[in-house]
Amino acid sequence: MRRYHYRWGEGMWSHVLHRVSGLALLVYLTMHIWVIHHVQKGEESYDALMRSLSTAPFRVGESLLLAAILFHSINGIRIAALDAGIGMRNHRATFWIVFAVCAVLGITGGIYLVFLAE
């Protein structure tokens, strides 16, 4: 395999971040189903699991999850628009807009999840 030294533009970042956040969501959904299945094991088992899920590492994980959801959904709208031929000439600018919106919402939400949420 030859290594390619291709210059990374906004399109590359959009593509790779979209793929990575998509895979992260897939992993999360699998875990989510596993967590939810504790409901049918009774209240005790579910509550115990919930307690361990509100510890610090999981809270940080939750804010990363929030970041992945935000990016994947908002950038997904951008990509669907591009596929429909909308905003092609401004695809670099729209990437940075998506990125900025995700950063603001993600950081605010992350602070809430890690420090303020019950």
Place this chain on the structure above:
Amino acid sequence: MTESLGKYTFRIFRYDPERSARPRRDTFEMEVSRGMTVLDCLQAIKAEQDGTLTFRRSCRSAICGSCAMNINGKNDLACHLQVALLRGRRIAVEPLPGYPVIRDLVVCMDEFYDSLMRVLPWFVRKTGFPDRELPQSPADRDRIDNAVNCILCGSCTSSCPSFWYNNRSIGPGALLKAFRFIFDSRDEARGERLALVDGRDGVWRCRTVYNCEEACPKGLRPNEAIAALKIAALKETV
């Protein structure tokens, strides 16, 4: 005498399978003057420093497409890109990514030509040709203006990550060619061609990375052609 731009360092990809299976990078220093293109420098290096340096070139006027290579991380025509336009004094010259390297900067373009053949890159007229020319309105001509100037240098397809991952994907170069005929008011194979580009190796491999837009040395926009094809494929083949 033209103004000198000073010393530049060229770091060039070298590969000679008869000597070593591993590619290496050689460094050459040379004095560059204003107006010199990257190709001028490669020719000077070949003439004065290392006669074994191998690359393709023919027209030296950005029309044959044979000197496409990757310069400072971006595909371009070496005969078209002036050194003065590059940032920094170190210039990295690599063969086009995505195609197998034959030697140094020379790549095997078979995959690119094969991808072109898959979209029937010729004019199809089922109702026969008239005795005289086949006129087209200026508006109809404008529709395909983006695509008729393609010189088949292969820069766009070589810049496409979808093509790096999977060389069965048709790639932006051939899709631009498909666009050129599908949206030509005189062509009569629109349906067949649309079906060809609608497959999983066609327009839907495009992940909107848009390296091709930046890579095209002629300023064409394969990405916009692909978007138009996606819409046409959805509307006309469902």
